[in-house]
Amino acid sequence: MGDFFYYGQKDVIRQLNKLADSATVQQSYYGPLAAAPSTRPDGTARREGDRYFDTVTRAEKTWNGTTWFVPNLSAAQLAAADGTDYIGYAPLAGAPVKVTQRLRQFDSMFNRATQNRKILVFGSSVAYGYGSPTFNGWARRLAAALAPRGYTMVNKSIGGNKTTDLIGRFYADVVPENPGIVILGLSLANEGLLGIYKEAVYTQYITNMRRLVAMCREMGYKVIVTGVYGNNDYTAADYLYLKQADQELENSDIPYINFLGAIDDGTGKWRTGMSADAGHPNDDGYESMFRAIPLSLFDNVLSGLVCIPKAVNPHTIEVVSMLNGSIPVKYTSENGFGSFSVMCRIRRTATGPSGKPLICLEHSSLAYQSVRVRNSTDVLELAIGDSNGIVTDVATSTLNEYSVIITFDYFSNIWKLYVDGVLKGTIVFSPVQGQAYDTVAFGGRSDSAGFNSNGYEFSDFAVWRVALNQEQVADAAQGRISKASLNLYAPVIDTLVENGSRLINLAPSGTYGRVLASGVYTFPSHRLVTTPTPNARVKTKSNGYLDISLLDPAQPITASLLAGGVITAPGSLNVGLANVGTQGDARMIVTNNAVFYKVDGAQGSALGAALQMRAHTITGRSVNVAGTVNTAGNDYAEYMHKSVVCGTVLAGQIVGITDENTLSDKWSDSVMFAIKSTAPSFVGGDTWADSLGIRPIPTAGDSPEMPVISENTDDAEREAQMLQYDADMADYAVALQMDIDAETVFNTSLEVARQRVDRIAIAGRVPVNVLGAQPGDYIVPVQDGAGIKGIAVHGDDLSMQQYLRAVGRVISIEADGRAYVMVKAV
CATH class of the missing domain: 2.60.120.200 (Jelly Rolls)
Incomplete structure (x- = not known):
């Protein structure tokens, strides 16, 4: 088949491969049976629409669900837009179909039951077996080992090839074979690592290997990468790149075979006795490389398994x-x-x-x-x-x-x-x-x-x-x-x-x-089993996180167990399992310090807070202490809702309380009076923002990274990479704006809700916005036009009505001249 077919019909091949991999679509198969088969080559039942080519009579038949029949095709076009080379003709209904050679070749490419066990090795000289007198390299040994499992192998490796060579001959050498699995095997030495532009060579190798993997996957082929391997001319600097490439491919989603561990002497060179020359192994080296390959890897790859081993709840x-x-x-x-x-x-x-x-x-x-x-x-x-x-x-x-x-x-x-x-x-x-x-x-x-x-x-x-x-x-x-x-x-x-x-x-x-x-x-397995020392941090065995919920549930964690050690939790430190245990059970005990119990009640608002605690459903308690609770604030306050006509209230301002238990800055609406808190130590009634829910969680993630463009990147590839980068940045900008919009809406709603409440001093000491007072004076609210203000009244001059309205008694004068009062209980 010509180049036009492979380049021009790439999308057709890819789509047909995807269809043929499905057991629910029509398939085409062929053979020397005039009566046509009762099942497909893979043993599954034939389906309506399946085609069969009789290679003896050259007849094409179609299964209609009951019988095989020859369709009446005056000019059936297959796949290609112009169709010239892909047309089968049946001049008369029921007559044998004349099938061109290209049509038979095209159809046989998509008999996936056979093709998916066809392995194509695509690489350079080591992949072909150079260095072995009989070219009995790792690939030939692998072919012999996999043959009893029904696999066949084609080797399209060429000595001296590098990644750009493989990219250049991919459609000519790989696509016509239409394999189920492609094994990529290349050398960093061929790529140019022994030269002076090591960083550019390394970048080209990694970038192009990923591109080759993408090309294989685009065509519907499974792909395996064999790792980098040694060379007796490598320097210490080369060895660093060798190990880095091994690590980078190892941590990708690509099935990977570790050749470096099979032959490396610890400096990037072949182990003694394993090489035929500086760049190629001998039979002993090839045997070591072959033994590094798990044979069952290929069945797992065909099943679609991508392995990045990670334990979950071990x-x-x-x-x-x-x-x-x-x-x-x-x-x-x-x-x-x-x-x-x-x-x-x-x-x-x-x-x-x-x-x-x-x-x-x-x-x-x-x-x-x-x-x-x-x-x-x-x-x-x-x-x-x-x-x-x-x-x-x-x-x-x-x-x-x-x-x-x-x-x-x-x-x-x-x-x-x-x-x-x-x-x-x-x-x-x-x-x-x-x-x-x-x-x-x-x-x-x-x-x-x-x-x-x-x-x-x-x-x-x-x-x-x-x-x-x-x-x-x-x-x-x-x-x-x-x-x-x-x-x-x-x-x-x-x-x-x-x-x-x-x-x-x-x-x-x-x-x-x-x-x-x-x-x-x-x-x-995350039970705490390591005895801490002053120089050893306590951690779990697999990832460095301490999840106390997986400790032995019969033995709460104690401070004595942690003597001398430090608990480090890079993420969340979770104590206890959700909805497990009885209310009142001890969840964590810090000996001679504190006990944390399980409670099932509601929790307070978490907005802008450092600590949040639920309440006991029976007692209503959240915290019991035997000693004092010290804070930096001065009074106990509570959130109170404002009336619809109440304006902005300043700290220290005297406000009224209406008969509907709302705040007002209007004298005529008020039945009693209070002071807005300035620096409270405790605040009650903190439920005013519960209806808003939690703060939105950002979804945009990290900004896309600029693609790495090397000196070997051609213009078409550079343009494609930049177009993709621009598209990714556009998507990121949309997602980021959505996060910003969601945060803005939440903050706006939060501020609207906050403007509807204020913290009012119920007890303790607070400054009040009244000047000219003396210690011992009472602060009495009086009408100020339509509003409210406070005046200082000496005790000897205080009437009963003033005493009842008073909001506090002055105990000192602030540096700015305002009165500092003890809040008067109602």
Whole structure:
């Protein structure tokens, strides 16, 4: 087919791929059956409108729901606007349809039942297998391993290619094959990293890899990216970019294979004995890269799985009453490991003795193997047979939780043991078994020696098919799980486990960890288990947040537990679960200081407040204190609504109270008088804005970022990026304006509501806007035209009516000459 078809009909192909991926639309298929098939090639039932091409008679038939028939097509146009090369002709009704070669090719491209298991490798020389004498690279080894699963592979890699080359030949080399999955595999060395413009090269690589992924997805293909890999000419500066690219793609939504961890010597070069030349691996290197690929990744990718492993409400498995010789959690891979990494979080409880196998490496068809993490003398150690290969200084008797990670490089036989992301030791040991490890036993051993792990807690089970580097280990210990070459990640989000159940696996893999013991239970894993020290902050194990709602509900958190430590909550600090417990239950106890109880009553206004507390539904109380409550204010005030004719009231002004319990600045409306508060210490009646609800939550988010334009960006791409940026900025401006408008409306409504109330002093001391008074005088309201003012009256001159109307007695004079009075009770 010509270039016109692929460039001109790109949208047609994309739409047909989307249609063909649906089991509910018409499909076209072909074969040598004159009678036509009863089912589609994928085994599903044929549907009305399906077309079938008989490759023997060259007849086209259509299923009408009852029978296959030859349609009467005088000139049926297929897809293309001009239609010239895509027309099938049937001169007479019932006669065989004449189908051009291009029509048959076009139709066969969309037989997705077959195509979706077609893998196309698209890359450079390493993707093709250069360096292996027989070109038996990772791709060819992968093709052989996936063939029994029904996959086929086409390799369209060309030595020396970089991202711009792949973009340029995408429609000519990829689209005609119409694969189900595309594997992108390129080298940063080909991209130009060994040159002087490293930043521009790196930007081009990341930008164009994302563009290639977008091109694949636009055509309806699933896509996998193989990670960057070493080169013996890389410098320390190059290695930084190599690791940065690995991290950036690792944290994207793209399924990703970690080649760097399979071959990296720690400086960006090939491990000794793994390279054919500076830029290419040999057969040993290719075998290591192949073993980094989880085979079940491809089925998961076809199903649409996008993996960014993140635990939600994780739990911990606690072994309470396991029988000797059982295994709490066992994981068996689909094929043997080469290099690998294994992680588990482990905590010894107060009832757990030392001398337990905690993580054991085994083979599914062999008995107990000789490498395991244990604590035979309390401290964590990596044991080789009965010898202590690596002995740490980490004691399990502290009852703290530890992240334990083992890495193994099968090529060099180097084992490393990490605790909480810190390397505790390295040892060289060649496994004695004849077959590669494929099984991990967490909390037990498969032999009959008779062990149990009662009194221990396990969580965050993970297995990778590569040896993680130091940065990846540190990330994993902090809960940032690398998805590349990840076979198992089971953070125990299961709320219930029992003997025989499998744990939910968040990795892009079809394998699972299974519970193989009774007496095993789960509970929320964010219970506080770390004993604080003056130099250690208290935090939860996965993300640094302390959610006290997940503490053991039978044991409220106490200040004594936190002695010397600091609780840091980057976000909200939540205590207790909503609608759980009985009113009056203690939610949090700070020993010798305070107790917080659960109450079910209404809450006061939260507008502009630092603390909000609900009320007890029976007693109406919110706070009980045994001592004093000190504030910076001077009086007790209450909010009162103004009458419709009341104007602005100043602090210290005398106002009237009407017979409808509203405020007035008119003498004729008033039946009694009061003073507006200036600096109250307590204010009641704060319900005047309840009807407004909560303040609007902004929805616009962050401003779009300006696209990165490199020197290699062509004009068309630059224009498209800027057009998209302008469109994003326009959308952002609309959303931002909506947020501003909503905030403005709320603030306007709030101010309108605020203007309808004022804080009136009920008791205490307040300044009043009256001059010329002396201490001991009474402040008496008098008529001032239609309004109200105050005058100072000495006690000897005070009439009974004046005394009854008086709003307070002067106790001092303010610096500005105003009277400072003790509010007179009614």
